[in-house]
Amino acid sequence: MKSFSTPRKTVGDLDADAAAALISAAADVALILDDKGVIRDVAFSNEELAREFAAHGSWLGQPWLETVARDSRPKVEELSRGEGAKGGRWRHVNQVSAEGASIPILYTTAPIGKAGRIVVFGRDLRPVSRLQQRLVEVQQSMERDYSRLRQAETRYRLLFQMSPDPVMVLDGTTQRVTEANPAAMRLFGKDQRRSVGRPVAEAFAGESRAAVQALLASVRAAGRGDDVRARLAEDGSEVTVSASTFRQEGALLFLLRISAPDSGAVALPPAKSKLLKLVEQVPDAFVVTGPDGRVLTANAAFIEMIEAPGEDQVRGEPLDRWLGVQDVEAEVLFSHLRNRGSVRLYTSTLRGEHGLRTEVEISAVTVMNGGKACFGFAMRDVGARIRPAQGAGFRPTRSVEQLTELIGRVPLKDLVREATDAIERLCIEAALELSGDNRASAAEMLGLSRQSLYVKLRRYGLGDLGAEPGEAG
Structure with a gap:
């Protein structure tokens, strides 16, 4: 420790009050010990610490050794006797509060006067401890997040490598391959091991390169683009090319996927095939329409209800051709489906080609197919519920809910x-x-x-x- 070089000139003669003020200002807690290590006076400049040691008045007349935790007593002995009493060293001491809790304080000592007295300077370590604890918690949280990221990267990389469709990551500026899965590497023929770094256009036949370039330009400008058909340079087979963009470390990258045109026709498992057969043969009508409300497919019960010759005559026709008594009814139903996604127990009427009318109860749902919304309708004939056996003059009345x-x-x-x-x-x-x-x-x-x-x-x-x-x- 280096002291002032000319304390008598610079500090001058200090009286006891000035010295006490300097001592209390220099530390969060200050103790005055006699030559036997007994506390003779206490001062606090930290209000929080003063509240913790509310019973510090009882320290007066007690050895400092008895006011600290048992594991800190050797350090107190070192600070208050021998070389330690001359000052210069800082030691971590656990001071016992009025409630019996251990409070970490960093202490050092300095001799004062000629009677062997010692002044003890203490700094509250709790802010540092809280900061260290927070640092440890943040570090542990970062480690957990990093571990999850590593696991996610492993899963996606495994999926990327095992994908049967060729998938490539392209540089957004040069359109060169930066990463490719094994299926994509095979598109470059004999030089497949050197596929990384090559222009993606080399994987396609000459007449298809312009279409692929236009797709990438559209995706770069608008963020999306329609899939295009292209031919591969390796074997001339026709494929469908789709692309999307993402950013990594500030750089724009393309994700290019190549699939066979009929890759969407996936063989259904036996359970799904049985379900489709059940839908086809169920006595309730079932019909699927596209986002424009035109029929994509319908089962035999629906075709029978609308008195159509067969599914070919129904496919492509608007559903409102047969649904509802009023023109606005189908529009209301489709609007409800677009806004809420599903409809349950909607009462309506199916009009047959030859004048037959069937009271039906409709449950419908919206599903996504290829990024576009399709609507599925299940229609049950409920005419038997409201059609009585009495005479033909009977006309049923509706409930309040049905009227609503x-x-x-x-x-x-x-x-x-x-x-x-x-x-x-x-x-x-x-x-x-x-x-x-x-x-x-x-x-x-x-x-x-x-x-x-x-x-x-x-x-x-x-x-x-x-x-x-x-x-x-």
Whole structure:
């Protein structure tokens, strides 16, 4: 330790109060020890530390050795006796607080006066400890993240290498191959081992290179581009080329994938084949449309419901040709599917080619196919539920929930008529129940003539009109 060179000139004569102020300002905690190591005075410049040692007044008159943790006592002995009392060394000591907790403090000593007294300077190490703990936690978190990244890289690299389709990573500026899987290396023929660093155009026949270049230019400018057909230079086979971009370390790269034109026709496992056969033979109608609402495929039940000769006559036609009574009904259904992805128990009508109408309950879902939305519809004939065995004059009424579903699909005047019929039927049923099925009393309750009541009973298919309980004689 190097002291001031001319302390008497620069410091001058300091009185006791000035010395005490300097000592307390120089440390978070300062102790004054006598020649026997007993604490004679204590000062704190750190308020937090002063609160921790709220009972520091009890230290006065006690040996410093007895106020520290047992494992720190050898260090205290070293600091307060012999060479340590002359100052210069810093030691980590665990000071015991009023609650019995150990608080780390860095201490050093310096002699003061001629009576063998020692001043002890202490620095609170808790901020440093917290910082070190935080550093350790951050380092451990980084190690975990790095481990996950390594594992993810291993998985994706394994997938990249095992892919049966040729996949290449190209430099965004030069369009040279920077990385290629084994399937892509084979496209370069005999020089496949030197495929990295070569222009990607060398993998394609001369007449196809312009199309591949146009695809890369489109992807670079717009971020996406339509797949193109091209021929390989190695064997002249026709392939489909797709591309996308990504950035790595600030550089633009292309990811190029080459596949056979019919690679989308994948053989289905037996379980999936059985499922398709079940859909084809199920008595409920099933139909799939494209994003434009035109039929892609339909099962036999749907073709039968719309009275079509076969699937070939249905494929490519708009579904709203047969769906719904109003033109807007199919539009509402497709809009709901685009916004929410699925529809359940949607009541509608299928119109046959020869005038047959079938009440159906529709459940539909949106699925993605090749980046485009397709719609699948399952339609169940529910006419048997609402078609009674009574006479042909019966016209069913809808529930409140069904009426709500019709909003936007039928004109308001039709909705009002349906609602009026529903209310009228409920009132008649209530009157019959209150009168014990006595139609004369029910007609009187409703303010109707008996003949008018019979007409409405026939209209709604209520009761057995061949007998009149409670009216005999």
